[in-house]
Ligand SMILES: NC(=O)C1=CN([C@@H]2O[C@H](COP(=O)(O)OP(=O)(O)OC[C@H]3O[C@@H](n4cnc5c(N)ncnc54)[C@H](O)[C@@H]3O)[C@@H](O)[C@H]2O)C=CC1
């Protein structure tokens with residue numbers, strides 16, 4: 001482990017046990033803490049490089065992610081406000097739903113505090129990639145470790161857009177397979193919520209996905225120049241020491257007709273969720 005990584009401090013600012021457990025597998029000297037008050041939170045955030053925010057309520061059957069907005073919006077606003085005050089240069093990973101709105105809320109809070117760096121704010125959509133890779137590997141009988149399916153857009157329903165045509169290793173799909181896989185990936189979170197029947201949403205798979213995204217961030221901060229992850233930023237991102245170093249526009253070029261149509265269809269919903277988050281943050285006074 002390089003000296004830079006061993007100097008990093010990482011805090012998970014909610015006591016989500018699954019995330020805590022998996023982060024400890026990253027072989028980084030991370031510290032996962034529960035916080036009892038604002039002063040302790042502020043103290044612990046000082047000098048932190050990566051902040052993961054999974055705080056908030058999960059869905060129950062019949063709910064959309066947007067139904068969580070009323071509770072989770074304020075939680076994310078206040079936590080990001082503390083991050084802005086105490087470690088304004090940190091990478092911020094937002095897991096709390098609805099990600100399509102909580103990320104814009106975080107951006108507004110950071111802007112209000114004068115510390116917004118869009119290169120360092122990430123909506124964690126890694127679980128969509130994990131699911132896409134898993135379902136494609138199963139369907140095509142590939143080794144999961146070899147499969148990479150980029151997923152763009154946001155993190156709810158049709159705003160989740162797997163680009164199956166860009167699957168690596170290259171794989172061919174029938175029209176029926178594309179439709180079936182796309183819908184399965186888009187609804188996988190809801191599938192878990194229904195299976196858990198009131199006991200919450202995905203936890204262990206989310207812990208795995210969060211650990212993967214944190215690991216990628218730490219590698220980028222450590223100077224690895226070849227780190228790629230999908231995230232709710234604008235498109236695929238290449239991560240570097242300063243955060244997002246490059247968007248990969250080629251991934252939104254050469255889409256199939258199906259993908260292009262789906263991309264156009266998701267934009268109004270994503271835009272509305274972004275605007276909802278911005279409106280919320282702008283009408284609130286950011287907690288001191
Ligand atoms: N982005 C993604 O792919 C995924 C997002 N999620 C979202 O993650 C969030 C958490 O889900 P779970 O961990 O399953 O819920 P959970 O109920 O198991 O844990 C939520 C945690 O948030 C903490 N918390 C609540 N209010 C807080 C506050 N004001 N400050 C600090 N911590 C607070 C609670 O103490 C609890 O430990 C939900 O919004 C869920 O929808 C879940 C899975 C995947």
Ligand SMILES: O=C([O-])CC(=O)C(=O)O
Nearest residue numbers: 059097127189190201202
């Ligand atoms: O579906 C949910 O409510 C939790 C989530 O975001 C996911 O599992 O993708």
